[in-house]
Amino acid sequence: ARREQPADDVISRLAVEHWGADRLSRDEVVALATMVLLAGHETTSNTVALSLLALLRHPDQLAWLAEDPSEARVAVAVEELLRYTTAAQFFPRRVAVADVEVGGVRIRAGEGVLVLLGPANRDEDVFPDPDTLDLTRNSRRHLAFGYGVHQCLGHALARVELQEVVGAVARRLPALRLATEVGELDFKDDGFVYGIRALPVTW
Numbered sequence: 001a002r003r004e005q006p007a008d009d010v011i012s013r014l015a016v017e018h019w020g021a022d023r024l025s026r027d028e029v030v031a032l033a034t035m036v037l038l039a040g041h042e043t044t045s046n047t048v049a050l051s052l053l054a055l056l057r058h059p060d061q062l063a064w065l066a067e068d069p070s071e072a073r074v075a076v077a078v079e080e081l082l083r084y085t086t087a088a089q090f091f092p093r094r095v096a097v098a099d100v101e102v103g104g105v106r107i108r109a110g111e112g113v114l115v116l117l118g119p120a121n122r123d124e125d126v127f128p129d130p131d132t133l134d135l136t137r138n139s140r141r142h143l144a145f146g147y148g149v150h151q152c153l154g155h156a157l158a159r160v161e162l163q164e165v166v167g168a169v170a171r172r173l174p175a176l177r178l179a180t181e182v183g184e185l186d187f188k189d190d191g192f193v194y195g196i197r198a199l200p201v202t203w
């Protein structure tokens with residue numbers, strides 16, 4: 001559709017400028033467009049929704065942020081929200097290139113490993129009392145963006161986007177509240193990215 005009716009967006013540019021005889025194939029354009037939508041948009045928009053829900057369910061935490069919505073405080077809070085929400089529930093797949101021991105388990109070179117990011121972000125040896133949302137804790141070691149050579153390419157952009165949203169809510173809408181019961185929310189738990197289909201709010 002974008003190839004036939006281009007708009008001012010990245011998928012139109014992929015379809016019009018980059019799809020061609022000596023350029024990208026249709027399959028490559030589709031793969032890139034899917035990557036931009038899933039990796040860039042699904043992850044960020046669901047992390048925004050899950051983070052707002054976490055703040056609305058913990059009014060004391062939102063109040064702490066609203067007390068001083070400085071860039072420094074918002075940046076620390078966003079790291080904890082990334083840890084607590086971990087929207088990217090897919091599991092990076094890796095192959096061990098050398099024998100390695102992790103948590104007392106020996107993994108031999110050539111064996112496959114599925115890395116579960118959600119449980120890793122609730123590891124109580126790293127984050128004491130991990131099920132508690134504590135915006136003051138230093139969560140920067142979380143794995144919400146993965147780790148290593150394939151760590152999320154968009155993490156800097158995602159952090160800026162989250163800091164903008166969370167900062168704006170703390171400054172301008174500190175009285176924001178849920179307009180429905182948590183039990184009524186429709187959670188997305190059937191895909192690579194965890195999230196909520198809609199988050200009705202009021203103020």
Ligand code: HEM
Nearest residue numbers: 039040043044047088092145146147150151152153154158
């Ligand atoms: C809160 C938002 C986001 C989360 C939670 C997230 C999470 C992740 C995770 C867990 C991975 C896999 C890392 C691994 O395999 O070890 C990943 C990879 C990737 N992400 Fe993100 N991401 C977010 C936003 C974005 C944005 C905004 C973009 C681009 C505009 C993006 C582009 C990518 C790309 C291209 C990869 C593949 C990197 C590679 O395989 O080398 N992500 N992301």
